[in-house]
Amino acid sequence: xxxxxxxxxxxxxxxxxxxxxxxxxxxxxxxxxxxxxxxxxxxxxxxxxxxxxxxxxxxxxxxxxxxxxxxxxxxxxxxxxxxxxxxxxxxxxxxxxxxxxxxxxxxxxxxxxxxxxxxxxxxxxxxxxxxxxxxxxxxxxxxxxxxxxxxxxxxxxxxxxxxxxxxxxxxxxxxxxxxxxxxxxxxxxxxxxxxxxxxxxxxxxxxxxxxxxxxxxxxxxxxxxxxxxxxxxxxxxxxxxxxxxxxxxxxxxxxxxxxxxxxxxxxxxxxxxxxxxxxxxxxxxxxxxxxxxxxxxxxxxxxxxxxxxxxxxxxxxxx
Numbered sequence: 001x002x003x004x005x006x007x008x009x010x011x012x013x014x015x016x017x018x019x020x021x022x023x024x025x026x027x028x029x030x031x032x033x034x035x036x037x038x039x040x041x042x043x044x045x046x047x048x049x050x051x052x053x054x055x056x057x058x059x060x061x062x063x064x065x066x067x068x069x070x071x072x073x074x075x076x077x078x079x080x081x082x083x084x085x086x087x088x089x090x091x092x093x094x095x096x097x098x099x100x101x102x103x104x105x106x107x108x109x110x111x112x113x114x115x116x117x118x119x120x121x122x123x124x125x126x127x128x129x130x131x132x133x134x135x136x137x138x139x140x141x142x143x144x145x146x147x148x149x150x151x152x153x154x155x156x157x158x159x160x161x162x163x164x165x166x167x168x169x170x171x172x173x174x175x176x177x178x179x180x181x182x183x184x185x186x187x188x189x190x191x192x193x194x195x196x197x198x199x200x201x202x203x204x205x206x207x208x209x210x211x212x213x214x215x216x217x218x219x220x221x222x223x224x225x226x227x228x229x230x231x232x233x234x235x236x237x238x239x240x241x242x243x244x245x246x247x248x249x250x251x252x253x254x255x256x257x258x259x260x261x262x263x264x265x266x267x268x269x270x271x272x273x274x275x276x277x278x279x280x281x282x283x284x285x286x287x288x289x290x291x292x293x294x295x296x297x298x299x300x301x302x303x304x305x306x307x308x309x310x311x312x313x314x315x316x317x318x319x
Contacts, residue, residue: 023151026162030162036062044075052314055076056077057108059182060078061240063292064298065107065298067181081122083115087106106235109205115213118139124153127140127152183295198249214261225265229270238275246290
């Protein structure tokens with residue numbers, strides 16, 4: 001009986017072995033993909049001893065702030081749809097590995113105080129933070145395929161491109177530079193920046209706002225700020241420039257609520273807020289879409305930040 005069972009198991013393994021080999025190969029390839037999470041982790045860990053300025057936030061900061069134009073060494077650890085929860089988690093995870101850190105820039109977008117990935121179509125990103133940084137939100141399912149394998153993190157189309165060697169890394173994951181900034185070109189068509197697309201973008205961001213998330217986000221943010229201020233690390237809240245085709249469709253009530261929240265935080269912590277969202281010195285030539293700067297705009301904005309915020313901090317702390 002045991003002999004027959006063993007033969008059966010061997011036959012099953014023989015039948016499954018090609019699939020096991022194929023899956024193992026795909027899993028290996030998936031683990032090597034240079035997505036924004038992997039690239040930022042590798043580049044940050046290579047540079048961490050010299051980083052003086054850390055940039056955190058969503059894609060607005062990821063595309064709009066280029067540390068190459070800072071007076072001292074900076075790194076952009078923001079990411080697309082990155083929440084304040086992950087801003088805090090990433091910085092606190094690596095804080096003891098940042099001996100030269102002098103200031104943290106935290107991007108504040110229209111939706112920041114009310115946004116959780118679980119409420120969006122990008123909830124799958126929770127598992128990228130879990131795999132690459134060991135940060136997991138409460139309630140994450142550690143036994144689902146996305147938590148157990150890297151292959152399950154990607155779409156069927158991406159896996160298909162891996163198998164047939166058709167994957168374009170820059171097209172799929174963005175042109176991530178060694179300093180964490182994503183290089184972005186000017187739009188290729190006239191619709192990318194328009195009243196219609198801008199309104200849709202504003203409506204999308206409005207849909208990400210869930211007031212019930214605010215208390216939890218505020219607690220996380222306050223604990224984060226307490227740690228930074230205790231270590232005498234300067235903190236700046238920054239809202240990046242956006243084009244008028246986007247900003248004119250944002251709800252005034254939400255904008256007023258954001259300002260009140262920021263003012264309350266700035267009153268209780270050593271935080272300064274700089275709002276560039278309505279800066280009219282940024283023209284359509286500076287944007288890649290309605291609410292993201294392109295490479296030209298990022299250089300312009302980064303130089304502005306350096307002159308206003310960063311250079312004084314670097315100069316003061318170096319004396």
